[in-house]
Amino acid sequence: MALSKDVYKEFEDVVGAENISDDPAIKDAYRSPDLTVILPGSTEEVAAVIKLCNKHKIPYKAQSTGWMLFAPTYDFIFMDLRRMNRIIEINEKNMYAVVEPYVISAELMAELFKRGMICNVKGSGSTCTALAMSGHGHMGMTTSTGDRNDLATEWVTDEGEIVRLGTLGASDEWFCGDGPGPSLRGVYRGGGVITRQATKVYHWPGPSEYPLEGLSPRYTLSKKPSEMNMMVRYFSFPSIGKLIEAELKIGESEIAFELMGFCPSMVSSNITTSNEEDFETLEQFTREVQGPGFMVIIVGNFDEDFAYKKKVLAQIIKETDGESLKAVEDPDAEATLLFQCTRVCASIRETFRAGGMFSSMMVQGQRYDNHVRWLEEAAVLKRELIEKGLVIADDGQQFGWGEEGGHLGHTEIFCRYNPYDEKSSKAVQEWLAKVGKRALDGCFAVPSMGILPVDVIGKRASNYHIWFGKLKEAFDPNGVGENTGFSYVGADTSGVHTSIYQKPEKASPKK
Amino acid sequence: MAIEDYRGDVEMCCRCSACKHIPLQMVKGVEHSYACPSIARYNFHAYSGGGRLLIAKEMLNSGFKYTDKLLDIVYNCQMCGGCDTSCKYAMDMEVLEPIYEFRIRCVETGHTNPALDKVINSLRKQGTMVPGAKGKRAAWAQGMGIKDATKEKVDVYYHVGCLTSYDKDYQKLARATAKILKKAGVDFGIGYENESCCGGRAFQMGYKDDFLKQAKKNMDMLKKAGVKTLVTGCADGYQAFKVLYDKYNLKGDLEVLHITEYLARLIKEGKLKLNKKVNLTVTYHDPCYLGRLGEPWIHWQGKKIPGYKFVFDPPKVYRRGTYGVYEPPREVLKSVPGVKLFEMDRIKEYAWCCGAGGGVNESNPEFAKWTATERIEEAESTGAEAIVTACPWCEKNFNQAIKESGSDLKVYDIVEIVEKAI
Ligand SMILES: Cc1cc2nc3c(=O)[nH]c(=O)nc-3n(C[C@H](O)[C@H](O)[C@H](O)COP(=O)(O)OP(=O)(O)OC[C@H]3O[C@@H](n4cnc5c(N)ncnc54)[C@H](O)[C@@H]3O)c2cc1C
Ligand code: SF4
Ligand code: SF4
Numbered sequence: 001m002a003l004s005k006d007v008y009k010e011f012e013d014v015v016g017a018e019n020i021s022d023d024p025a026i027k028d029a030y031r032s033p034d035l036t037v038i039l040p041g042s043t044e045e046v047a048a049v050i051k052l053c054n055k056h057k058i059p060y061k062a063q064s065t066g067w068m069l070f071a072p073t074y075d076f077i078f079m080d081l082r083r084m085n086r087i088i089e090i091n092e093k094n095m096y097a098v099v100e101p102y103v104i105s106a107e108l109m110a111e112l113f114k115r116g117m118i119c120n121v122k123g124s125g126s127t128c129t130a131l132a133m134s135g136h137g138h139m140g141m142t143t144s145t146g147d148r149n150d151l152a153t154e155w156v157t158d159e160g161e162i163v164r165l166g167t168l169g170a171s172d173e174w175f176c177g178d179g180p181g182p183s184l185r186g187v188y189r190g191g192g193v194i195t196r197q198a199t200k201v202y203h204w205p206g207p208s209e210y211p212l213e214g215l216s217p218r219y220t221l222s223k224k225p226s227e228m229n230m231m232v233r234y235f236s237f238p239s240i241g242k243l244i245e246a247e248l249k250i251g252e253s254e255i256a257f258e259l260m261g262f263c264p265s266m267v268s269s270n271i272t273t274s275n276e277e278d279f280e281t282l283e284q285f286t287r288e289v290q291g292p293g294f295m296v297i298i299v300g301n302f303d304e305d306f307a308y309k310k311k312v313l314a315q316i317i318k319e320t321d322g323e324s325l326k327a328v329e330d331p332d333a334e335a336t337l338l339f340q341c342t343r344v345c346a347s348i349r350e351t352f353r354a355g356g357m358f359s360s361m362m363v364q365g366q367r368y369d370n371h372v373r374w375l376e377e378a379a380v381l382k383r384e385l386i387e388k389g390l391v392i393a394d395d396g397q398q399f400g401w402g403e404e405g406g407h408l409g410h411t412e413i414f415c416r417y418n419p420y421d422e423k424s425s426k427a428v429q430e431w432l433a434k435v436g437k438r439a440l441d442g443c444f445a446v447p448s449m450g451i452l453p454v455d456v457i458g459k460r461a462s463n464y465h466i467w468f469g470k471l472k473e474a475f476d477p478n479g480v481g482e483n484t485g486f487s488y489v490g491a492d493t494s495g496v497h498t499s500i501y502q503k504p505e506k507a508s509p510k511k
Numbered sequence: 512m513a514i515e516d517y518r519g520d521v522e523m524c525c526r527c528s529a530c531k532h533i534p535l536q537m538v539k540g541v542e543h544s545y546a547c548p549s550i551a552r553y554n555f556h557a558y559s560g561g562g563r564l565l566i567a568k569e570m571l572n573s574g575f576k577y578t579d580k581l582l583d584i585v586y587n588c589q590m591c592g593g594c595d596t597s598c599k600y601a602m603d604m605e606v607l608e609p610i611y612e613f614r615i616r617c618v619e620t621g622h623t624n625p626a627l628d629k630v631i632n633s634l635r636k637q638g639t640m641v642p643g644a645k646g647k648r649a650a651w652a653q654g655m656g657i658k659d660a661t662k663e664k665v666d667v668y669y670h671v672g673c674l675t676s677y678d679k680d681y682q683k684l685a686r687a688t689a690k691i692l693k694k695a696g697v698d699f700g701i702g703y704e705n706e707s708c709c710g711g712r713a714f715q716m717g718y719k720d721d722f723l724k725q726a727k728k729n730m731d732m733l734k735k736a737g738v739k740t741l742v743t744g745c746a747d748g749y750q751a752f753k754v755l756y757d758k759y760n761l762k763g764d765l766e767v768l769h770i771t772e773y774l775a776r777l778i779k780e781g782k783l784k785l786n787k788k789v790n791l792t793v794t795y796h797d798p799c800y801l802g803r804l805g806e807p808w809i810h811w812q813g814k815k816i817p818g819y820k821f822v823f824d825p826p827k828v829y830r831r832g833t834y835g836v837y838e839p840p841r842e843v844l845k846s847v848p849g850v851k852l853f854e855m856d857r858i859k860e861y862a863w864c865c866g867a868g869g870g871v872n873e874s875n876p877e878f879a880k881w882t883a884t885e886r887i888e889e890a891e892s893t894g895a896e897a898i899v900t901a902c903p904w905c906e907k908n909f910n911q912a913i914k915e916s917g918s919d920l921k922v923y924d925i926v927e928i929v930e931k932a933i
Contacts, residue, residue, distance in 0.1 A: 019554070021555060021580065023578050023579075023580035023581070024576050024578060024580075024581075025557055025566055025576070025578055025580050025581035025584055026555050026557050026580060026584075028557070028565060028566045028568075028569035028570070029555065029556045029557035029562035029563075029565045029566055030556060030557075031565060031569075037555060039554050039555065065528065066526060066528065066556070067527075069525065069526055080554070080555070080556065082554055082556075083554055085541075086541075087541050103541065104532070104544070106532065106535040106536075106538040106544065107538055107540060107541040107544050108541075109538075110538050110539050110540045110541075110544075111540050111541060114540070125527065125529075125535070126535045126538075127527060127528045127529055127531070127532060127535065209539065210536065212536060212537065215832070215833045215837070215859060215860050216534050216596055216597075216599070216600045216831060216832055216833060216860050216861065217599060217600045217601070217831050217833070218833070219534070219536060219537075273831075274603055274826075274829070275603050275820060275821060275822050276822060276826045279820075279822075339536050340536070343535060343536045344535075345534065345535035345536045345600075346600070346601050348525060348527050348529065348601045348602060349601045349602075351525075352523070352525040352527070352602065353601060353602050353603055353821070354820055354821065355819045355820055355821060356522065356523045356525070356821060357525070389818065389819070390819065391819060392819055392820060416819075417819050418818070418819040418820075418821070419522075420522055421818075421819060424819050
């Protein structure tokens with residue numbers, strides 16, 4: 001299917017011939033045969049494209065950095081926002097940064113480091129967008145989560161209207177998402193296109209630039225972490241109960257910069273540079289740990305602060321029978337984990353390197369008790385798949401991290417596998433469905449990865465899908481936008497669940 | 512190997528886009544964060560390393576569709592390998608090899624680029640990658656008393672390269688090199704009219720057969736002349752002799768050194784003394800084919816172990832850009848009295864390409880210039896007065912970009928700096 005010449009020309013007039021294509025080669029790279037790909041360069045161009053979509057009733061979809069990774073399914077106009085890659089402002093006084101959708105976290109973090117600040121970086125890694133709107137990340141203990149970081153926002157609605165939200169609605173300031181201008185924070189995740197957004201930034205006590213040396217793939221630091229008042233440790237515990245107790249105590253004492261509940265396999269992936277080395281290291285780690293564990297990063301603002309935090313940590317670990325994994329105490333391993341997990345630059349070592357794919361079940365916003373227990377059940381089911389040789393034989397555990405000093409959290413479990421092996425793929429899909437259903441049936445959590453149909457989830461969650469459908473109709477009368485909103489069940493997980501969004505019924509692409 | 516042999520690798524691509532950027536912990540800000548000139552200039556995902564793999568995957572599954580756009584994508588790539596290094600920071604998979612093979616498939620099936628055809632015709636007719644080259648290959652050497660290595664035995668064979676031999680503006684590099692080698696008392700010679708193109712750039716352009724022809728011709732000549740050590744000042748030539756000839760089992764035990772490696776050795780052994788002060792602040796540009804792609808070839812043959820892991824028997828050792836030539840040129844520069852070296856944001860294995868690679872200087876001069884201009888600006892941001900490189904193709908491309916941009920930055924090859932210091 002292709003746009004008629006005349007309609008194509010209308011879109012071309014907005015972005016220029018260089019920034020639109022429906023050539024098969026271009027479409028192959030976006031993994032769909034039905035697209036016209038458009039690269040808008042400004043908010044005005046985004047608005048003009050959407051207005052044309054409304055005029056011709058052509059569905060559209062936008063992409064920031066594309067980490068959702070699933071191929072677009074039905075979409076017709078595909079807006080890749082990668083030309084919108086400017087940092088608009090870093091406001092040190094009011095602690096926010098304003099970015100366009102294709103500023104990646106690596107870029108923003110590097111700029112922030114220089115100013116003694118950091119932002120939330122999504123666990124997917126620092127090639128992912130720095131827009132606040134979505135994503136939980138390793139540093140959540142300090143930087144909270146996506147849905148708690150978005151401030152004023154510039155948003156183009158599904159009708160192509162440019163709306164300035166939060167303080168931006170009443171002034172040129174970006175410091176608040178909820179007013180004195182209009183606040184639609186609960187709504188804009190369901191459609192339209194965010195073209196600029198302010199994200200909160202936080203104090204960074206570390207260096208303005210890491211003293212990196214060496215060559216890829218084995219960079220290291222020229223200074224020991226301890227010389228920069230930084231420390232990385234991995235602790236394992238005799239039981240889940242003890243692990244949770246330790247996490248809560250660490251949260252309450254406010255000593256941790258980062259508490260990343262890695263399984264040993266995630267530590268070994270991070271510090272190794274090939275699959276073979278990874279599996280070997282994992283074997284060693286598995287022998288050494290006594291049970292579930294987490295990685296913790298302590299950063300001191302000054303010597304005494306560093307000494308105090310280490311002392312408190314040691315006391316908590318003693319009280320909870322934790323044991324430190326010796327390999328991580330090695331300054332080289334420590335250094336690697338430090339820059340990798342604060343700059344989040346090797347997530348694909350953890351997820352994709354081993355088998356080519358991973359599929360995940362998670363709950364965002366919560367970690368303790370209920371969720372850990374639910375995903376421990378999932379781990380038992382996962383181990384069956386490991387025994388059958390269907391997924392990568394890692395430690396099979398749930399993992400997660402504390403957020404906002406442990407008041408919130410993230411809990412997740414994934415299977416890594418070869419997506420081209422039919423048996424493996426099928427087994428993983430069945431596993432996800434089982435774990436998702438168990439979450440609902442056991443009232444553990446609302447599964448958020450697009451595993452179950454929207455109405456199945458909606459019925460168990462105040463019929464939110466019906467309410468959201470009404471909102472959608474009001475904001476998108478021509479049904480040109482997408483319906484991802486239906487899957488955003490309270491948790492902020494923008495983007496990862498398109499497998500359950502429905503094709504808008506009203507839109508019928510013009511030929 | 513053919514593109515089909517890389518199916519497993521292209522299927523591994525997770526679309527993470529790390530290949531667009533330099534390794535992420537090396538990103539120093541919103542400037543200079545890109546590794547791939549092609550995606551930075553053309554923006555559609557198809558132009559990135561990962562995008563190229565996705566196209567390959569689709570076409571391996573459902574047939575090759577050679578549209579004009581596809582060829583635009585294929586030939587607007589400097590074959591610089593930035594994508595390969597960034598991907599392999601985290602992944603175990605080949606990126607540049609399938610990109611090479613895809614281009615080779617295009618050429619084999621007649622889907623060539625007219626500008627590159629012209630260059631290859633010159634290669635076929637005249638044995639040089641400089642179309643319209645006139646006169647003798649070794650005209651630059653007239654009156655210098657350099658030995659003919661095909662007639663008498665020498666310790667070191669100096670392979671001059673096409674651009675340095677034929678382009679009047681760059682013959683100065685050959686003369687400088689000869690002068691330095693003489694000063695150091697090296698017993699060296701050149702091939703005069705028996706020297707022929709290394710074939711490396713033909714390979715980058717996708718003309719594998721032409722490359723192989725050149726490689727065989729060169730190795731025959733070198734073997735006949737009993738050459739044991741070859742030194743060249745051209746990064747492409749270096750990579751061809753050292754890596755590509757080895758890949759195709761043609762290199763034998765020939766020792767291949769880039770001039771910067773050889774000079775560093777001579778300086779260390781005290782055979783070359785740099786006494787004269789050269790008051791200059793410089794920044795060093797790592798040529799892609801000397802740096803990350805100058806890493807030795809690793810001979811490996813194996814099979815994927817059946818099952819869910821992407822592992823092989825025997826284990827596959829990847830070329831990740833770690834073992835390129837990075838230190839010798841820096842050591843040489845640091846040995847020159849008065850020279851101060853400032854580093855750019857993108858260096859060594861994650862250096863930004865000069866723009867000339869892969870035949871882009873011929874097929875799309877505007878893109879080559881755009882890429883060079885990015886580098887010039889990066890060099891200027893260090894505060895250096897000059898950008899120093901170690902390849903004539905880079906120097907030429909930088910000079911062309913500077914001519915049009917009006918920048919004050921000076922451009923030198925490293926041998927020109929050394930020449931000033933002896
Ligand atoms: C290996 C891996 C690990 C991950 N780990 C985590 C994790 O730890 N924590 C976490 O939270 N997430 C994680 N994710 C998910 C990922 O962070 C989210 O998908 C992220 O929000 C994607 O952002 P994006 O801009 O790249 O997405 P895209 O793929 O560009 O878009 C995602 C969705 O948002 C819409 N969208 C994109 N940009 C805009 C815009 N500007 N305005 C309006 N709508 C837009 C798109 O239409 C799409 O529906 C992981 C993903 C992967 C692949
Ligand atoms: S080629 Fe490598 S770095 Fe690029 S998208 Fe694919 S997996 Fe990621
Ligand atoms: S080889 Fe260079 S130009 Fe080509 S895709 Fe890779 S990084 Fe980009």
